[in-house]
Amino acid sequence: MTLNGGLQIGLYFLALLALVKPLGWYMARVYEGQVMGLDRVLGSIERWIYRICGVRAGEEMDWRAYAGAMLMFNAAGLLALYALQRLQGLLPLNPQGFGAVPPDLAFNTAASFTTNTNWQAYGGETTMSYLTNMLGMTVQNFVSAATGMAILVALIRGFARRSDTTIGNFWVDLVRSVLYILVPLSLILALVLVSQGAVQTLSSYHAVPLLQSLRYERPVADASGQPALDDKGQPKREQAAVSEQILAVGPAASQVAIKHLGTNGGGFFNANSAHPFESPSPLTDFLLILAETLLAAAFTYTFGKMVGDTRQGWAILAAMLIVLGIFVVGAYQAESAGNPRIAALGVNQQASDLQPGGNMEGKEVRFGLARSALFATATTATSTGAVNSMHDSFTPLGGLVPLVMMQFGEVILGGVGSGLYGMLIFAIIAVFVAGLMVGRTPEYLGKKIESYEMKMASLLILIMPMIVLGFTAVAVVTDSGQSSIFNPGPHGFSEVLYAYSSMGNNNGSAFGGLNANTSFYNLTGGVVMLMARFWLAILTLALAGSLARKKLVPSGPGTLPTHTPLFVVLLIGTVVLVGVLTFLPALALGPIVEHLLMVKG
Amino acid sequence: MNDHLRPAVMALLSLTLLTGLVYPLAVTGLAQILFPHQANGSVIVRNGKIIGSSLIGQPFDAAQYFWGRPSATAPFPYNSAASSGSNVGPTNEALIKAVQARIAALKAADPGHVRPIPVDLVTASGSGLDPHICPAAAEYQVHRVARARALDEATVRQVVAQHTHGRQFGILGEPRVNVLELNLALDAMH
Numbered sequence: 001m002t003l004n005g006g007l008q009i010g011l012y013f014l015a016l017l018a019l020v021k022p023l024g025w026y027m028a029r030v031y032e033g034q035v036m037g038l039d040r041v042l043g044s045i046e047r048w049i050y051r052i053c054g055v056r057a058g059e060e061m062d063w064r065a066y067a068g069a070m071l072m073f074n075a076a077g078l079l080a081l082y083a084l085q086r087l088q089g090l091l092p093l094n095p096q097g098f099g100a101v102p103p104d105l106a107f108n109t110a111a112s113f114t115t116n117t118n119w120q121a122y123g124g125e126t127t128m129s130y131l132t133n134m135l136g137m138t139v140q141n142f143v144s145a146a147t148g149m150a151i152l153v154a155l156i157r158g159f160a161r162r163s164d165t166t167i168g169n170f171w172v173d174l175v176r177s178v179l180y181i182l183v184p185l186s187l188i189l190a191l192v193l194v195s196q197g198a199v200q201t202l203s204s205y206h207a208v209p210l211l212q213s214l215r216y217e218r219p220v221a222d223a224s225g226q227p228a229l230d231d232k233g234q235p236k237r238e239q240a241a242v243s244e245q246i247l248a249v250g251p252a253a254s255q256v257a258i259k260h261l262g263t264n265g266g267g268f269f270n271a272n273s274a275h276p277f278e279s280p281s282p283l284t285d286f287l288l289i290l291a292e293t294l295l296a297a298a299f300t301y302t303f304g305k306m307v308g309d310t311r312q313g314w315a316i317l318a319a320m321l322i323v324l325g326i327f328v329v330g331a332y333q334a335e336s337a338g339n340p341r342i343a344a345l346g347v348n349q350q351a352s353d354l355q356p357g358g359n360m361e362g363k364e365v366r367f368g369l370a371r372s373a374l375f376a377t378a379t380t381a382t383s384t385g386a387v388n389s390m391h392d393s394f395t396p397l398g399g400l401v402p403l404v405m406m407q408f409g410e411v412i413l414g415g416v417g418s419g420l421y422g423m424l425i426f427a428i429i430a431v432f433v434a435g436l437m438v439g440r441t442p443e444y445l446g447k448k449i450e451s452y453e454m455k456m457a458s459l460l461i462l463i464m465p466m467i468v469l470g471f472t473a474v475a476v477v478t479d480s481g482q483s484s485i486f487n488p489g490p491h492g493f494s495e496v497l498y499a500y501s502s503m504g505n506n507n508g509s510a511f512g513g514l515n516a517n518t519s520f521y522n523l524t525g526g527v528v529m530l531m532a533r534f535w536l537a538i539l540t541l542a543l544a545g546s547l548a549r550k551k552l553v554p555s556g557p558g559t560l561p562t563h564t565p566l567f568v569v570l571l572i573g574t575v576v577l578v579g580v581l582t583f584l585p586a587l588a589l590g591p592i593v594e595h596l597l598m599v600k601g
Numbered sequence: 602m603n604d605h606l607r608p609a610v611m612a613l614l615s616l617t618l619l620t621g622l623v624y625p626l627a628v629t630g631l632a633q634i635l636f637p638h639q640a641n642g643s644v645i646v647r648n649g650k651i652i653g654s655s656l657i658g659q660p661f662d663a664a665q666y667f668w669g670r671p672s673a674t675a676p677f678p679y680n681s682a683a684s685s686g687s688n689v690g691p692t693n694e695a696l697i698k699a700v701q702a703r704i705a706a707l708k709a710a711d712p713g714h715v716r717p718i719p720v721d722l723v724t725a726s727g728s729g730l731d732p733h734i735c736p737a738a739a740e741y742q743v744h745r746v747a748r749a750r751a752l753d754e755a756t757v758r759q760v761v762a763q764h765t766h767g768r769q770f771g772i773l774g775e776p777r778v779n780v781l782e783l784n785l786a787l788d789a790m791h
Contacts, residue, residue, distance in 0.1 A: 053608040072605035139621040200632040246682040254628035271684035274727030276656035282774025348717040355737035361724040365733040368775035390686035491690035513688035
């Protein structure tokens with residue numbers, strides 16, 4: 001760890017904190033239908049969309065109608081994205097001539113992008129046409145994020161309203177999220193990315209001669225495309241030479257901007273934000289980390305503003321950022337310590353102003369350790385799942401950090417919208433636990449928390465671990481699950497646990513060694529992502545409906561104030577305790593035992 | 602549910618038009634007007650021909666060139682049509698063997714050079730296309746490159762210094778040397 005590394009991390013937190021209030025204030029105005037400037041420019045587009053949809057903007061929905069609209073919209077998106085991938089070979093804007101995506105992979109990818117997960121069992125530059133990326137991935141990056149934002153706003157209204165049966169209009173919340181928040185921010189970010197070197201073009205890939213042509217060995221394939229074996233049963237290799245390089249380009253910057261702002265994370269290129277054409281400079285890396293945490297953080301202020309007490313929002317943000325800060329430092333420390341087995345070979349891993357040092361396998365020189373650790377933690381604390389370094393090659397404890405961040409349930413900032421509605425569920429659990437300790441009926445923001453709310457909240461926090469651990473268990477005892485594992489030993493188990501933790505929390509990052517493009521992982525993963533996203537979304541809306549119907553209870557001497565440091569600690573304790581109790585045994589089998597093996601040498 | 606069908610389909614179509622066509626084409630148009638060099642891949646052009654990109658590394662293993670980061674792209678290193686890291690874990694024997702082989706190659710190309718090797722020179726990058734090495738990794742290779750080119754070390758060091766970038770705004774990222782640009786500059790000296 002270096003002083004400069006600490007400064008880079010500190011600078012990120014300062015920039016984020018500075019933007020929370022202005023953006024949060026603006027978003028509250030967007031959702032409360034107040035004048036905020038952009039409506040003058042884009043209002044006519046907004047009204048045009050309502051007109052062709054046959055939607056009356058002033059008409060409110062109860063929670064069932066809201067959930068029905070949300071599900072119908074997402075089902076349409078899922079089908080459209082599936083069809084687009086299957087048909088891409090027949091459609092224009094496909095300069096590399098990519099054919100139809102196979103059915104299981106197309107299903108997995110469609111489920112992945114509609115659920116805001118962006119798990120990718122494919123490599124972008126070798127699979128998807130420009131048209132699929134634009135009309136499919138980019139569109140879902142916008143609307144899946146907006147779906148999460150709409151659900152959150154419905155839940156906030158549930159807290160803010162009293163004796164009311166409705167929680168807003170899904171179509172209005174959806175369209176306003178896209179039009180007034182996501183599109184303007186993406187446009188600005190995309191252009192800054194391009195100015196630094198991110199590509200944005202519709203031209204085909206460029207062939208470039210290499211300065212020095214290279215001889216290399218490659219495996220020989222037999223007639224059926226399988227690796228051919230020699231007399232000893234070893235894969236046969238042959239000499240080959242290469243004298244040119246094909247530069248993959250495309251309309252990347254526009255997709256990368258929303259992939260971070262919408263906490264989506266699906267890369268235009270296989271190497272995601274480690275690719276120099278997605279994130280060419282340290283500045284773009286800084287902005288991408290800021291962007292993926294920006295809306296989630298600002299929503300805490302929007303929440304406070306809409307429930308009429310901004311201190312409530314700051315308390316929740318404090319809990320989130322304290323956990324994030326601790327884990328960033330943990331990951332940075334683990335990666336700086338480096339790999340003792342590589343140090344034993346006489347390699348210099350000491351960080352200085354002349355070299356990044358530490359564990360550089362899978363990392364880029366322009367980012368170094370501090371930026372890579374910060375990115376890995378932020379991308380998994382939020383449900384983004386983009387990467388600027390390969391998590392599979394992190395040290396065991398460095399890789400434990402992103403695993404745990406996902407296993408907390410994506411509530412440390414979390415996805416745009418989904419993170420805060422997840423955290424508010426934990427707040428309800430926290431006041432319930434506190435209520436039990438002092439023997440009083442728990443209440444939160446003046447709403448009594450009764451058995452219906454507790455049932456919903458308990459279901460919400462129990463479903464995710466069941467999905468994650470259940471599917472991990474199935475995968476590690478079946479041949480089809482095991483055969484995809486790349487790294488030997490406990491690390492191989494971590495790969496599978498990581499995969500289902502990622503899909504089961506709609507994150508999308510991976511221990512990328514795992515060969516995820518098999519029918520087994522494509523199909524189970526697709527189901528896991530859909531369950532994780534929509535089951536939780538429906539329960540959250542049910543909770544919103546129930547809260548909106550309630551009367552306001554005036555706070556009394558027995559009320560637990562929920563804006564104090566005491567509550568922040570209680571909230572952190574609840575999140576950490578639930579996460580750790582559930583996942584510690586699994587973590588002990590993976591990264592923890594691997595760490596012990598590594599330091600023992 | 603039927604009430605939701607029309608708005609669902611029409612909302613998807615209208616938002617697809619807006620965010621899937623208007624938005625990316627607007628960004629493409631603005632990018633091509635404002636930043637055409639960057640938007641098209643920051644390519645380096647000599648005599649009217651594209652000879653590389655300053656953002657994408659190339660493979661080098663000849664003694665007279667500076668070598669970049671090891672690359673794990675398939676089937677050959679620095680395949681910029683299929684970016685990828687190695688994904689080998691920290692306790693995987695394959696990682697240790699690969700690092701040993703890279704150390705051996707560096708030592709074979711410059712026998713008698715005994716300084717410890719900077720870690721980024723023997724570990725694969727995340728993208729497999731990393732255009733940079735750190736200043737220490739460049740310094741490590743100055744001796745070999747100078748000898749292979751029959752130049753004195755001070756001259757080579759001077760060219761390295763010209764292609765070394767500090768942290769962005771003095772704080773962000775890490776100091777680094779662009780390997781392809783450095784090698785092109787060395788070739789241009791002859």
